[in-house]
Amino acid sequence: MIGRLNHVAIAVRDLEKASALYRDTLGAKVTAPVAQPAHGVTVVFVELPNTKIEFLQPLGADSPIAKFLDKNPDGGIHHVCYEVDDIIAARDHLKAQGARILGDGEPKIGAHDKPVLFLHPKDFNGTLVELEQA
Amino acid sequence: MIGRLNHVAIAVRDLEKASALYRDTLGAKVTAPVAQPAHGVTVVFVELPNTKIEFLQPLGADSPIAKFLDKNPDGGIHHVCYEVDDIIAARDHLKAQGARILGDGEPKIGAHDKPVLFLHPKDFNGTLVELEQA
Numbered sequence: 001m002i003g004r005l006n007h008v009a010i011a012v013r014d015l016e017k018a019s020a021l022y023r024d025t026l027g028a029k030v031t032a033p034v035a036q037p038a039h040g041v042t043v044v045f046v047e048l049p050n051t052k053i054e055f056l057q058p059l060g061a062d063s064p065i066a067k068f069l070d071k072n073p074d075g076g077i078h079h080v081c082y083e084v085d086d087i088i089a090a091r092d093h094l095k096a097q098g099a100r101i102l103g104d105g106e107p108k109i110g111a112h113d114k115p116v117l118f119l120h121p122k123d124f125n126g127t128l129v130e131l132e133q134a
Numbered sequence: 135m136i137g138r139l140n141h142v143a144i145a146v147r148d149l150e151k152a153s154a155l156y157r158d159t160l161g162a163k164v165t166a167p168v169a170q171p172a173h174g175v176t177v178v179f180v181e182l183p184n185t186k187i188e189f190l191q192p193l194g195a196d197s198p199i200a201k202f203l204d205k206n207p208d209g210g211i212h213h214v215c216y217e218v219d220d221i222i223a224a225r226d227h228l229k230a231q232g233a234r235i236l237g238d239g240e241p242k243i244g245a246h247d248k249p250v251l252f253l254h255p256k257d258f259n260g261t262l263v264e265l266e267q268a
Contacts, residue, residue, distance in 0.1 A: 002182070004182060005142070005184060005185050008139070008142055024231070025228060048138060072260050073260075074259065074260030076261060077261055097158070125155070125208065126207075126209035
């Protein structure tokens with residue numbers, strides 16, 4: 001069911017610093033920051049040959065990553081995102097297997113303008129898993 | 135400098151359970167477990183189309199992931215591994231930029247029989263980064 005690893009998301013306090021680190025120290029291709037107020041984050045992508053690293057910096061008072069950064073003051077890996085062909089079929093299969101979907105269980109339009117779901121970390125090795133319809 | 139994301143490593147308590155979850159619930163291709171006593175882990179790979187997820191289960195009394203699992207009882211993402219062409223050149227560049235290499239700073243032969251280094255999480259957004267000579 002799952003296909004490509006779409007991205008690994010890393011929560012950071014300082015997007016400029018994280019971008020400079022990956023661009024100058026690790027020599028990777030880094031995109032310009034894009035504010036996504038609807039998602040409470042500002043985003044930068046590190047474009048690797050086979051996948052992306054997504055830096056997330058909190059934006060606004062209710063950022064979904066604020067608590068994560070309280071617990072992980074240096075930042076840290078926040079989630080992994082796997083692609084699926086059909087997010088409704090994936091959701092129904094997962095629910096039938098007993099996996100918990102976060103929120104109301106309905107796909108939302110994610111930061112890449114595609115339908116996404118998040119799976120409960122307790123059901124997935126302590127790892128927050130995003131599924132994105134490719 | 136960095137190339138492909140070679141793998142994302144997830145520390146797990148129960149390799150059988152994690153393998154069944156990715157194979158049966160997420161429908162991914164999962165390899166058989168391989169014990170690596172020299173590295174203190176038993177390893178399973180989830181083979182995605184563009185990269186791998188590596189499950190690590192502690193093996194023996196001095197496993198390098200035992201403490202991580204004490205802190206993260208459900209498991210969790212342990213590190214990301216980026217490929218480099220020349221690990222000595224990468225190491226020297228990183229040191230010149232002020233990044234800290236873990237251990238004695240010399241590459242070791244990693245779990246994939248290739249030279250690897252680990253970078254200090256405090257210098258990389260709270261993320262443990264492995265570099266592997268591809």
